[in-house]
Amino acid sequence: MDYEGVTISAKDELISKLSFSKEGDHWESNSTPEGDVVVAVDCTQDEAILSAGRSRELINTIQQLRKAMGLDLSDKVEVFFEECAGMSVVESAVSSNVSLFAAKFQGSVPLPKKFAPAWSVVLRSDSTEIGGSTVEVSICRPAVAGKDGCGDGVGYLLSTLEPSKVNQSELSITLDGKEVTLKKGEDYWVSTVDKLRSTGQLSWLLAN
Secondary structure, X not given: OEEOOEEOOOOOOOOOOOOOOOXXXXXXXXXXXXXXXXXXXXXXXXXXXXXXHHHHHHHHHHHHHHHHXXXXXXXXXXXXXXEOOOOOHHHHHHHHOHHHHHHHOOXXXXXXXXXXXXXXXXXXXXXXXXXXXXXXXXXXXXXXXXXXXXXXXXXXXXXXXXXXXXXXXXXXXXXXXXXXXXXXXXOEEOOHHHHHHHHOXXXXXXXX
16 A cells, blocks of 8 residues: 555554444453454343353352262262242243253252152251342252152152162052052152153153
8 A cells, every 4th residue: 555655565564453332231342452353242141141140059059068968979969949939030040951950960950849758858958049039958868759649658668768779660568458569650750850750740841
């Protein structure tokens, strides 16, 4: 480029300076000191981003409870949570990130406390605030789940079983002098997650 007797090399001597005009407060930008590169980021926090953040908060709470119990990474637990009345912030976060929890906790997914077996043993629990909702989180010993209304006798038997050792498709027990046969997938399940998936009591588990 020749300009008023001066020759400028467009290849070596011209630096293209870029500027960014943001639209609204949700945009953030930064540039290199030379001004030749500008990066603009849309910082809008939609529901998916908020849900992922709440899920990480819940995971952190669970990990702290596990650590307080001295559990190893290989130790499996079941997790149940209870929010204050009328709130469903945590359940919404879990339902949107089921695969994240399953991958983190060996297939286990945090569930509303109302679905916990009556014989579930709480190892440790704590209350925390997630997304403006006060929630009690409990880590529990893995337990075999029974069908609703199974009765005290059947419940007592199931409470004595170790889920990892329940491999048979049927269990035969004597109850009040009568022999009763319990079928896996109908009368009992090796976890509450399996039960809720099988019975369809939680629609968001069926989609994952």
